[in-house]
Amino acid sequence: MKKYLHNGFTLIEMLVVLSVIGVLIGIGTVSFSAAQRNAQDAKRREDVAFIQKSLEQYYSICGNTYPTAFGGASVQPPVYCTQPTVIIATNIPVDPRSATPYVYTLNSNEYTICATLQNSSQYCLNNQQ
Numbered sequence: 001m002k003k004y005l006h007n008g009f010t011l012i013e014m015l016v017v018l019s020v021i022g023v024l025i026g027i028g029t030v031s032f033s034a035a036q037r038n039a040q041d042a043k044r045r046e047d048v049a050f051i052q053k054s055l056e057q058y059y060s061i062c063g064n065t066y067p068t069a070f071g072g073a074s075v076q077p078p079v080y081c082t083q084p085t086v087i088i089a090t091n092i093p094v095d096p097r098s099a100t101p102y103v104y105t106l107n108s109n110e111y112t113i114c115a116t117l118q119n120s121s122q123y124c125l126n127n128q129q
Contacts, residue, residue, distance in 0.1 A: 037118040040096050044115040045123055047093035048102060051113050052125045054079055054089040059127070061086055066111050066127065 009017075055066055062081035080087040094101050095115065103114045114124040 041117045041123075043096045044102075044117060047095075048113050048115050048123060048125050050089075050093060051102060051104070052128070054092075055111060055113075056128055058088045061088070066106055066109060068106060 058079055058081060059066055061084070063083070067079055079089045079092065092101065103112075105112050109127075111127050112124050114122050117123055
């Protein structure tokens with residue numbers, strides 16, 4: 001009777017292990033991408049809320065008006081009031097992915113700030129006054 005020594009892995013065993021590793025890596029990549037998109041959307045919402053609070057401070061300090069759109073359709077830093085001289089926000093946040101400013105529009109003392117989320121929907125906030 002012959003004894004066979006099994007000193008390694010068969011080709012089938014190695015292919016099964018590599019397949020399992022590939023599936024796990026695929027699942028991990030998808031989960032990471034979804035978490036990253038959700039985090040970027042949360043940052044966009046937080047940024048828009050910060051800009052809204054800054055504009056409301058501007059309104060209450062600077063004579064019940066909102067700042068006009070600087071540099072086209074975006075608020076450029078700093079947001080400040082000239083009478084009285086007060087700096088409201090030194091840094092206005094930008095989109096975490098594209099580094100572009102959020103869209104700010106002002107029509108007859110009513111503003112809207114919008115950010116484009118990952119699924120191409122718009123997240124907008126309006127003035128509170």
